[in-house]
Structures are given as structure tokens and as C-alpha cells.
Amino acid sequence: MNLFAQLQHEFLQRHVGPDEQETREMLDTIGIDSLDELIDKTVPKAIRLPRPLELPAAVSEAEYLRQLKNISLGNKVSKTYIGQGYYDTHTPSVILRNVFENPGWYTQYTPYQAEIAQGRLESLLNFQTIVSDLTALPIANASLLDEATAAAEAMAMFFNLLNRSHDKLDRPKMFVDQEMYPQTKDVLVTRAEPLNIELVFGDYKTAVIDDQYFGALVQYPNDKGSVEDYRAFIEQVHAAGAYVGMATDLLALTLLTAPGELGADAAFGNSQRFGVPLGFGGPHAAFFTCKDEFKRHIPGRIIGVSVDANGNRALRMALQTREQHIKREKATSNICTAQALLANMAAMYAVFHGPQGLKNIASRINVLTQTLADALTAAGQELVSSSFFDTIVIKTDKVAAIKEKALAFNINFRYFPGNLIGIALDETTTFEDLADIINAVNLVEGAVSYSLEEEKVLHGVPAELVRTSDYLTHEVFNKHHSETQMMRYIKFLENKDLSLNTSMISLGSCTMKLNAATEMIPLSWGHWSKIHPFTPVDQAKGYLQIVKELEQYLSEITGFAACSLQPNSGASGEYAGLLAIRGYHESRNEGHRNIILIPISAHGTNPASAVMAGYKVVVVKALENGNIDVEDLKAKAEQHAANLAGVMITYPSTYGIYEESVKDIIDIIHANGGQVYMDGANMNAQVGLTAPGYIGADVCHLNLHKTFAIPHGGGGPGMGPICVAAHLEPFLPGHVFGKDTTGDSNWQHGVSAAPFGSASILLISYAYIRMLGPDGLEAATRYAILNANYMKARLQNDYPILYSGANGTCAHEFIVDLRPFKKTAEIEAEDIAKRLMDYGFHAPTMSFPVAGTIMIEPTESEDKSELDRFCEALLSIREEIKAIEDGHADTKNNPLKNAPHTQMAVITSDWDKPYTRETAAFPLTYILSSKFWPSVARVNNTVGDRNLICTCEPTESYMQEA
Template sequence: MSTPTSSAFDLDAFGRRHIGTSPSDHGLMLAELGYDSLDALMAAAVPTSIRMGEVLNSAIPAAATEREALAELAALAEQNTVRTSMIGLGYFGTITPSVIQRNVLENPSWYTAYTPYQPEISQGRLEALINFQTMVTDLTGLDTANASMLDEGTAVVEGMLLARRASKSTSNRFIVDADVLPQTLALLESRSVAVGIELVVVPLDEQTDVAAAGSHFGLFVQYPGASGRVWNPAAVIAASKAQGALAVVAADLLALALITSPGEHGADVAVGTSQRFGVPMGFGGPHAGYMAVRKGLERQLPGRLVGVSKDAVGAPAYRLTLQAREQHIRREKATSNICTAQVLLAVMASMYAVYHGPRGIRHIATQVHQATVNAAARLRASGIEVVHDSYFDTLLVRVPGGAAEAVATAHRSGVLYGRVDDDTVRLSFDEVTATDAELVDRALAPLGAAPVAGREVGVWRPASPIADELRRTTPYLQHPVFNTHHSETQMMRYLKTLADRDYALDRGMIPLGSCTMKLNAATEMQSVTWPEFANLHPFAPEADVVGTLGLIEQLETWLAEVTGYDTVSLQPNAGSQGELAGLLAIRGFHLANGDVDRDLCLIPSSAHGTNAASAVLAGMRVVVVACDELGNVDLDDLRAKIAEHADRIAALMITYPSTHGVYEHEVKQITQAVHDAGGQVYVDGANLNALLGYARFGDFGGDVSHLNLHKTFCIPHGGGGPGVGPVAAKAHLAPYLPGHPMAQRADHSGGVTHDGGPVSAAPYGSPSILPISWAYVRMMGSEGLKQATATAVLAANFVASRLREHFPVLYTGDNGLVAHECILDLRPLTAATGVTVDDVAKRLVDYGFHAPTMSFPVAGTLMVEPTESEDLAELERFVEAMVAIKVEADAVAAGEWPADDNPLVNAPHTAESVIAGEWSHPYTREQAVYPVHALVRNKYWAPVRRIDQAYGDRNLVCACPPVEAFA
């Protein structure tokens, strides 16, 4: 029996660390399937018609060792120059408390967790997220906040869309504050066109007559403004709301520690970023945006919302609430395509507030504000004009005709100004600069500010210019969680306690189909916190960010090669945003060609729901294409839909391999039929882990695709985010891919420019985590990537084969094989025993597993994706658990246990449930919590019993409950 000879298994190669099974394991697994090599298995699984040939002159170098990759990353980092940023515009220097950096950002218990769809084993991060929601509602003065947004710019767009659907106004006009952040304005302009919204940019102040702008459904205020100005928007908000509009305010959370909250001004929606709460700038991301709304709008919130419910014994328990409003569930009826969050970064920001508490947050805000006040006084004392009289942390400074020289002089001294125009520069103070007197002197010197005799910068305290009516008097962060964990010992233990309530990849396999929960290697993660990457402002000059731009260019080139496309944009900061970017590119292409009536998007019935939601937000109408009994696109129905709609077809969106986990033979016929009708083909890259190295989207008819770097390319899921969803395209779509007015370079992979509107606030999306995927590709090399694909397919087919006699495998392709995931049909089990897919999912917790994906894409099924990173013992452990659960279900059917009192319907079992009180169940305590002997020494204990989802929806509580609730 032949075994792989790939360098991926050389003793010095990273590949043997990434891939969990060994060549000898492969021999055993292949024997189970009846194949003598991985090559034979892949030849039988992947259709010959799409198999790629050899790539000549590959841009991907041979695999590097871990040490070599880190050395190359260090060389790239050395090409960056980190200067003190005073650019502002929503990105600020911040100090990440070491206890948070070590115990959250660098802790796999936090960064390898998945979205908390199984709340019983997600109580730790759900508590951290409800802390985040409470922090946001407290500071914004509104009633309900969600569990984070992708960034501030996209949060403003979502606020605009929320205002339109919630307003009773029939207008399509949205008024935008002229003092808006420039990147936010670019996003609003890009996103509004596709959905028919007219933007009206107005210089807002206390005297503005908003009625003069005409009827409108919404008003947007930047607070404080991009210029730093702080003013009272209450009258303007009231006037706008009087004619039926909703008011959206983008507010700086740190400023809200000192100035009146948006809620007190009458805002309906508050949005913004939590970046300056301990999350490094990272050249633009990832950071957790936020959105909060007044009472009555909570069901309109996009994204995820954490709420409080109760478990089976009445104990309080956290869960994602109102999940029916999630956009990927609502499909073409969606009002947003956001189906994710920035959980890891929201956790960091919430813990920053927990660690500092209300006094600490106010102290930091006061230091920042006082440094700004001192600087303004010094400038004015030197005869230099400061534009605004009221501000929090940002000054506009007039230097007639001298802005360029001032910026250049500051740059040489290690400081970055923001250049507003030829006569004006911007200085923004932050937590890093506020207490450094020498730095402030250096920052002010290029403007000609003389030292003020007898006034020490850290001591001199001119009066705050903020008017009394704008000074915050209402309390915030009053809950005990923000007033308890202020020593490092307390904080460390709190973070450990929460981590222990969760299940992440550091505990065991997370076999989620469609989600690819694979190894996030420590070497890949290592450079994320290097200051040369972490401390860059996204609008820093090109000369300062050469290393990061070089890394981005290399990664774009590598991703273009492995997908068969010509160019890649890394800007989309989630898979859903990559979908949107690709569809907007298709829309732009058709409009440029005069095909203004092409507005239909064909989407198979099995597709992930964000496909339909993204199409709607790209201004398209969705036409659903049927699937056949094998889960493939129904060719006859596709041809009928094409014939019916003909000249209106803009695009087809398909996932390959299919959402059902099989390689479709007819994919080339499908793409050709759409091209013949004049449409474009969007291939969803969610399942690329089954294809990499064996076939390429661009070779079998794809025009554009998004990829999930948080799946195939090892960026961790982080408990539900961060993610990166780059969009790759053929050359004819390149001009319509997302550009950015503030990008350092216009050119991208393939030597082309991307001139479409932006889809994220920063030019390169979330670049601080791109070194993770760069390192993965660099250490695997082309052969290693191919080996990973084959091993993933082997693992899925091995599990399918071992479980087939116990659970039907719902869809298979050639030779009875699946791709990288298999769907286990539990419907016959439910019919025979009454045991549901929920019961099996919760019982798996007692066996020490996270459940596979439930009821997607078919209700009553489990979709299992073991990935290439799991070892054979872990695969066998999962098989053993599933077989044992089948035996338990059969015992229920046989009457050995009652249908309403058995280990499955009562799962999961907590430690308390088996030691407290009398045991009255018909099964033993040992059967409840130690169903297999291996658990005796290595038991994961769920912290709560099964959670009552309906109760939480009926009784909506989305902020920290009182301590008494846990008594």
C-alpha cells in the first residue's frame, strides 16, 4: 500500500504539524475506504473535468519551516516604521493591558472557539459579549446593543439601512453630517447607490434647519466630528425626528465618558468602534464596531444579539437571542447580510472596561482630553489658530500654506499628523500620547508652539472648553462586573473562569460542516501582536508601511494563483462582505456595459443564506434554482430559469463543492449556460478546503469568488469573528472590485487597479491578521496545501464510512464519496425513537464534543467536517460517541428508558446535576456523565443545563443581569 511522500511529512516541515494524521494513519483510513493511496482517493472523488494541471512558474515558494517563516515575517516587519499617530479619524493609539493580551488575544481558549450557536458550551464568551453590550448601552445611553459589528464604517451603513426600514417616511433621502469621517462617507456613497438611497451631505450645527434639506428617512451625526468639534445635536435631531426620520449618531466611546450620550440627545441609533478600548490599530483591523438602539428597535438590529434565558432547572443562562432575525436565516427577505460579529475584539474591548472600571475609563478619557486642552492653549499662546472652541481629543490647526511642510517635519520627528488641506492639519490625542510630555513637545514643535513658561504639560490644566450642557452627568458601568476585577489577580481569574465555561479547539474537535474549524497554529499567530504590524494607523504614509503592503501583495498573488483568478482584494472583512463585493463588481460590470436591466441573481435552494442577502444588498432580485435528490443544482430547472428570465440575468451564485458536500459533475455546464445567457458566475469559496491544489474556481467558469481566510487559510474564528473574506476575480471584473479613497497604493495583484466603492472602513480590511494566512501558505507551500485538501477529504470519508451503518449519509458523489464534509441523516432516528437532532447535539457535550452543524442545509441532519488537523484518535473518539448515542436512542425506542426521561433529552448534564439531591432518573449517574470510560480522566463539564430558547425570546434581557439572578 503506497503512502504519501510529500514534503508535508518531512520531519522539519510545518505540514506534519498542521496535518493531524500520519502516513501510517492514512494507510488504515484508506483501507477502510478501499483505496491504496490519497491520489487514488482524490482521483475517485474529484471530477476529472475540473482537475487542474501543473502550475508553471508558481508564485508560491517551496514550503518554509516555522523558523524560516518567522524570519521572513520579521524582515517584512522591519520594513515598517511605527511612528506616533495623531491622524485620528476613528483610529487611536491604545494600551492593551498585558493581562488581556496574554489571557484573551494570545489564548487559544478564546481565539479558537466557534460562534456560540451551542450556548450551553459557550457561556464564557457569551458573558463577555453581554458585558460588551452593557458597556455600549451604558455609554451611549440607549436600551439595547448587539454583540458587535464589523467596523465603524459598515456599522454606519447598517444604521442607515435600519433607519430606512424603521422610519415611517416614504422618502429615500438620508442626511449626512459634513463632518463625517471620510472613510465612512465613502462607504455610505458606495453602499447607498445599489439600494436606491439618496445621500444629502449637510454642514450640521445647532442652527441647521434640516427641513431645508427636504423630507428624509434618516439623519446621521458624527459625534465628535471628524474635525474634533463637539456640539449639541439635540435640536437638529428633534427637528429631524419631528418629520418622521430616525437619528443615527456615530459616537466615540471614550469621549462618552465625559460628554453627554447620544441617547440623551434623542438618538434612535448609536454606532461606532470600540478600537480604542485596548485593541491595537493594526493598520485598520480587525476591531469591534458597535450598534445600540432605543427601545422598540431591538428586533431591527442586524448581526448577533446576546440575551439571558434560563436552563432546564431555572438557572440563568446566556444565549444568542432572536436568532430568527439573523440575516442568513431570512435569506432574500434579509435587510442586512451580516451573519457574524467581531467577537474576539469585542471580548477584548469589554474586558478593557471590566479591568479599568468606570473610574479608570473616566480617568483615561480625562487624561486624553486634558492633553488636548493643554496643546490647544500652547498653540494659541504661540499665535497659532486652533479652529474649534469645543473638542474632546482632536484639534484642527491652521497653518496657511504650510500644511505639507508641517506634516513632513512632524514625520521626520516620528509623529504623524493628519493633513486636512493645504492650510490645515489635524492632531488627535490618545491614551498613548496623553501622558508623554516629551512626545507632546515633539508633536507641537513642527507647528511652532513654544513651551509655556512655568507650565509643565502634565500639570498645567486650562479649563475644559466643553460646555456645561454637554458634560456627562449620568452614570455608566455601574454593574458589579465593571467594579470588581481591578487587580491583575482578579482579572486573570475572571478570564480563566470564563474560558473554562467554553468549548474551543484547545479542548477537542469542533466538527462543524461548512465552517472548517482547523488548527490555528501558534507560529501563524505569533506576529499578530508584533508592534511593527499592530501599531500602524490605516492611513499612515506609504513609506511607513512598505512591509505590510509587501505582505499583502504576496498574499494577494498567492490567493489569485490557487483560485485561478487574475486579481484579489483583501478589503472585505467578513465572508458576507466578500460576497457583497463580488456581486457589486458584477453589477458595476453590467452597468458599464449598458446592461442596466440585468438585476436577477440565480441562487440554488441549498445555498448559504448570506448569498441571497448579499444579492439583495447589491440591488439584485433573487430567483431560486431547485436542487435534485442528490443535492446538485437541477440543470433542467436552471435552464428553465435562464430561458424564462433571459436578458435580466446578472449572476449565478453557486458553492463548490456544493453546500451538500459533494463535487458536482456538471459545474462546467452550469457556468457555461449562465455565460451563454450573458450572466456572470459567482462561486462561493466557503468549501475551498475540499478543492485547494486539485481544482480552481477560475478554471471551471468562475468569474468572481470570495474566500474565507478564517476557514481554509487558518485565521481563527475567535468565537464568531474575526474573519477575512477576500474577493478574487477575473481581469474583466478587476476595475469594479472594492477600492478605497485613502489607500496607500492603487495597484493590486495582477498589476490592476480596483476602482469600485469600498466595502470596509480601512483600505485593506483587517490586515493585522493577514500574517496568519501568509504564514500558513508560506509554511505549507503548494504541495502542503494539496496534501491538506486530500487529508481533509480522507477524514470526512473515513467518518462517513464508519458511521454509515448507524446513520444514513444523505448525499454522496462519485463512488459513494463525499468532499470535505458529510451529512448524517438523523430523521430516520427521530422517526424511530423520538430522539431529535437537538438531543444528539446536546448529548455530544456529555461525550466531550462540540456538535456538528445542525439542520443545515437539511433540517434534521448533522453536517460533519472533521478537517485535516484532527488526529486519528480524535476521529475514532467522535465515531465512538456517535455510535454510543445511537445505542442510547435505540434503548429509548425499546422502552428501556422513558421518552421524557433519558440521557439524551436531559443532556447536557452538569456536575451539580449528578451530585445535588436524590438521583431519580432511570439511568445511572455514570451513564449521564461518563458514557465512555475515557472521560473519567478528561471530562469537559457543561456549566449549565439545556437552555430554554423560547423563554429568552419572550423575555428579552440583553444586558448584564443583577448578581441576585445567580444566587
């Protein structure tokens, strides 16, 4: 390869772990002559792509950054006062540098292994406390996807509580106040229709709520910026036996009476203005909080306080029995990904500013809004509402002239139907900015005069709605206000967490691959971070170019005709794909097709998403070898042929094999009138070698936070776009502002709040594809398969490997069966998972898809030395198990049962274990040079569920522990 070709492929060499020599050694261990031979033995010939991917050639990292800088200039950074749930904000530099741009925070996995996740768990507990305190509701979750889908989750929660059967609804109606945000109302329409919920839009002041309603939703402050007193309305709804959810603004709640104090049952919204960049719509952390009676029904993850094996305080994800992975089709939500990284940023913002700092920011915005309102009314403008927090709306017959002048001032206002103009101020608005706003609106020549009167604080807030209660009284929000303190607090928490900058995270089906710095850097650039999602399209040309090109790339990679980037999580993508199938059937007058076949091995989100989309789930059996039972599928497809909507399958299968029968499965479904949905969880083993569209599927969602390098962020963000065959393209999700954003007036309702979901992180996947190019993408897939088969070869003589393909190989992941050790040594999968922490590793995926197993996926990004290090850890653990089997170690008191071992446990003078401290903490020599210490011992999963605490406890509890 010449020098210029090497430069073009430099990213491939940096992304893929093994070099040429390591590749040869790994193939020798497997017993195969070449990588081509391994691929030929692993991927069925019948599904191999007939040609290379037609994508742009790879570019170097430096060239990519240069090109992207030029594209970014197509985005115009304006003074934007659109509001509507999105606001410019100042991200404190200490948070920008130490959280947002820090792989110690953005490469962590979801905190299922709590002992090595105490840092982000504490930060998420802080987030829950902020939400609970400001809303005055006791139960909060650790974030949702966005405000619009959070509203839909509130609707679904209320609906499921008051309608025991979806076939015969006791209470079919939901009232939605007309002054909720348009994008929220649009998503509510999407989510209501499959469940036969009847949405009633109207004015809450004149609404009549009776026993046909299960709930009501209102906005506070509302879409026009007005601060309304909902007390009487809430009483009316409660009198009818229904529930009330309130969309709200956390910053406004530092000044306004809290939803819980008004009587609301649940509150939700977007925490974006707590220091999280606009990013053309995301990612941002939505929040959700509710009364205690809903704690077993609230969607999403809850961080709770428990204790560890030594009786010390420890955090964990609580009440996981609510989750879709366990409840499957009986789940009331398919929420899997949260927005943990962004929730952590918002939490740090509140910790840094503290309660008084937040109130000062809110008060400053309110004073500027009052000053603006006074100046405009003095100039003869008519305000729609006399109450407000940060947003005023004027009524004028000169909208076109004002818009023209505002654009000349580089200002974006919000333009409502009916001659209304909205102006929403934010943290970045200055006193000097008011002059440009006033001049743009007044259409007069020359300067205008206005004055700032700070004593007018809360003048726009009705006296009966001024907040009087305290919030954020816990010590954590009142001590980290200097940058030194804040920097150390962030680092203190980071050190408690194992992330990719510590060691490989070999989670099967979760694909924890390299999140390259060059992919990440542009997210902080102002021309990407400061663009409002509803900005005029001619000011977002850079974003729209990225969107268009990425849609084309993903369509080519999947073998489909079209793509939607709107779904902002994998589960959201599943739902959008199922809605496309639903829309297609309805367009053919076959809306009665309501049966979805789902293999028993499918992800828990699959059946949960199907039920949300209005389908009935029929489970298909699996064979002993892990394959789908084709005969059972055929029988059930024929049995339900008249009503068959489709099937949901994962390929390669969840068992880590390329099923030879996949085309037969697809043909059976199509022959019986159904459509084929392919879960994209394992796309990491398809790219460049095969494709869902080529295999014959109709729709596929993609986890961009898996295959396409978006970081997991400690439990989110994610993106779940869908790609579809041509006949499903008309049924891709649209957006309420689709006509303005895309120029297309023929659109479906939306599935998320912003037109392109969490648009800013699309840059990461775009970079991944552009810097790898078609050859690099295929090479990444090949090396994912090589790494998995190498580890399988190293482990298979000591551990039983559960499934293999027709030629004895696996795909990009494989399952290790740990069940025999329960009989021979009383050792369970959890014991091995916790012991791996002592070796410096995060456990592979536990007990999925088979209980008592671990599923290992090394990804293409790990080199041979790291794969060997992990294998040596598992082989050493096998020797520890053998010691128990041979009677040389106690079945109850051994390194596995006592794992993980904390630093405090090892240094105590009170050591009473029948094995050495060295065995506990340094079982292999490599650990001596780089020891990661779990910060707590094994967490008690029962205590926290029996006594749920999901906010920061009183400071005294920490003192007692110390």
C-alpha cells in the same frame, strides 16, 4: 526524504493530523488502496488542475518567523496622531496574554451551542452593557465589523423601516453630516447606490429635513474633533418622522452627554481604543446600539439572558429569527460574522479599568489636549474649533513645512485639504510627547514652555454636554481591578467554553482547522500591531509587501487574475463580489440585469447579500440527491435571460459533493448573459486540486477564517477577500484614500473602513501559505477529503448518510440524516447535539443545509485518534437511541432528552433519573481522564426572546440565583 527536505516540510507534518501509518489504516477502512485513488474517485476529472500551484516552496516555522521579522521592519512605528477613529492604546498585559494570545479564547466557534459557550457569552454581555451604558440606549448587539459598515447598517435599518417597498420609495433621502469620517461617507455611498438611496451631504446646522428623508447621520465628536450639540437637529429630524444615527467614541462618552440622552435613535462606532491594537486597520469590534423599538431590526447578533432546564440563569444568542440564515432574501442585513474576540478584549479592558479608570484615561487625554491647544494658540496658531475631546485641528499656510519637520520628529499628523492639520491624542500620549508636537507645529528653534493644569479637565467640552449620568455600575465592572482578580475572572470564563484546545469541532462548512501558534505569534509584534491604517505608505512597506504577495498567492490558488483583500467578513466578500458583477454589467450598458439565481441550498447570506446589492433573487430547485436541478436552472436562466445578472453557487456543493454538472451550470449562465459567483465556503476542498477560475467562475470570495487558518475567535474575526477574472478587475472595491495608499487614482468606493480590511490577520493566512507551500496546500485538501471519508465509512452502517458523489465518496464534509429517529424514538437533531456535549464535543453543523441533519467536517488537522473518539461518541449515542427504540429507555426521560448533564445535576443527592450518573456524565471510558462539564443545562430558547435582556442584570438577580 532527506533531513533538509524534512525541515522544509515540518509545518505540513504538524498541520495535518494523520501520519503515514494512520493514513494506511484509514484507507483500509474506506476500502480504497491509495490516497490518489480516493481523490480520483471524488474530484471529477474534468475540473482537476492541469499543473501544480505556482507558489513559493514551503519554509520551516523558524525560517518563516525570521523572514517575517525582516519584512516587519519595513513598517515604521511612529508617534501617530492621525486619529480618524483609530488610536494607539495600551493592551493590558493580563488581557494580551490570557485572551488575545490564548487559544482558549481565539479558537472558539460562534456560540450557537450556548451550553458550552457561557464564558464568551458572559463577556459579550459585558460588551453590550458597556455599549448600552455609555451610549444610554437600551439595546446593543455583540459587535459589527467596523465603524463605516456599522453606519451603513444604521442607514439600512432606518431605510427598511420607513420604505416598505424598494421599488417605490416613500422616503428616498438620507442626510449625512459633512463632518463624518471620510471612510464612513465612502462606504455609505457604496451601500446606498444599489438601494436607490439618495444621500444628501451637508452641514447639520443649516440642513432642512422634510418628509422625503428617512434618516440622518452625524459624528460625535466630529471629523474635525469638535464636540457639537445635536439636540435641536435631532428634534428637527424626529419632527419630520425620520430617525437619527450617531457615530461616536466610547472613551469620549465617559465625559460627554450620551447619544441616547441627546435623543439619538441609534449609536455606533469603533471600540478599538479599548485595548485593541491598531493592526493597520483591524480587526476591531464595531458597536451598535439603539432604542427598544428597533430590537427586531438591529443588525448582528444579540446576546440575551434566558434560563436553562433547571430554571438557572443562562445566556444565549437571542432573536435569531432576525438573522439572514432564516430570513434569507427578506433579511435587512447580511451580517454573519461579528468581531467577538475583539469585543471580548474591549469588554475585558473595561472590566479591568472599571468606570473610574476609564474616566481617568479619558480625562488625562482631554487635559493633554487642552494643554496642547493652549500652547499652540499662545504661539499664534489658529484652532478650527474651541470644543474638543482628544482632537484639535489647526489652520495654517505652512502645512508643507510642518509636515517635513513632523516627519523628522517621527510624527504623523493628519493633513486635511484646505491647509488644515489634525492632531489626535490617545492613551499612549505622554506629557513629554507634547514638546515634540509643539516644536513640530511651531517651526521655531529651541525649546518651548508649556504647563499641565489638571483643573482644566473638560475645559474643551461645552458645559451643556458634560456627562452627569452614571455608567458601568454593575458589580462586574467594579471588582476585577487587580491583576490577580482579572486573571482569575478570565480563566473562570474560559473554563465554561469548549474550544479547539479541548476537542475537535467538526462543523460542516465552517472548517474549524488548526490555528497554528507560529501563524499567530507575529500579531503581537509592535511593527505589525502599532501601524495606523492611514499612515503614510512609505511607513507601511512591510504591510504592503504582505498584501501584494498574498493577493498574488490567492489569485494563483483560485485561478483568477486579481484579488481584493478589503472585505472584512465572508458576507462582506459576497457583497463585494456581487458589486463587481453589477459594475461590470453597468459598464456594458446592461445595468438592467438585476436577477440573481440562487440554489435553495445556498447559505442564507447569499440571498441577503444579493438583495443588499440591489438584485432580485430567483430560487433554483435541488434534486433528491442534493445536486442543483440543472433543468430548473436552465429554464429560469432562459426565462430571465434579458435581465439575468448571474448565479451564486457553492462548490463543492453545500451537500458535500462535487457536482459533475458544475461546468454545464456555468455555461448556461454565460450563454444567457450572466456572471458566475462562487461562494468560497468550501474552498478547503479545492486548493491545489481545482480552482474556481479554472472551473469557469467569474468571481469567488474566500473565507480566510475557514480555509486559510484565521481563527474563528468565538464568532469573529473573519476576512472575506474576493478574487476575480480579468474583466471584473476594474470593479474591485477601492478606498477613499486609495490614491494615497496604493498609488492608483482609478478606484471604486470602499466596502469597509480600512483599505485592506482587518489587515493584521492577513499575516495568519500568509503564514499558512508560506509554511505549507504548494505541495502542502494540496496535501491539506487531500487529507480533508480523506478524514471526511474515513468518518463517513465508520458511521454509515449505523446512521443514514444523506448524499454521496458519483462514486460513493464525499468531499471534505458529509451530512448525517437524523430525521428517522424522530419517528422511531422521538429523538431530534438537537437532542443528539446536546448529548455530544456530555461526550466532550461540540455538535457538527445542525439542520443546515437540510433540517433535521448534522453536517460533519473533520478538517485535515485532526488525527485518527480524535476522529475515532468522535465516531465512538456518535456510535455510543446510536446505541442510546436504540435503547429507546427497543423500549429499554423512556422516550421522555433519557440521557438524550436530558442532555447536557451539568456537574451540579450529577452530584446532587436528589438524582431521580432512570439511568445512572455514570451513564449521564461518563458514557465512555475516555471521558474519565478528561471531562468537559457544560456549565448550564439545556437553554430555553423561548424565554429569552419573549423577555429580551441584553445587558448585565442588577446584581440582585445573581444573588437570588445563588
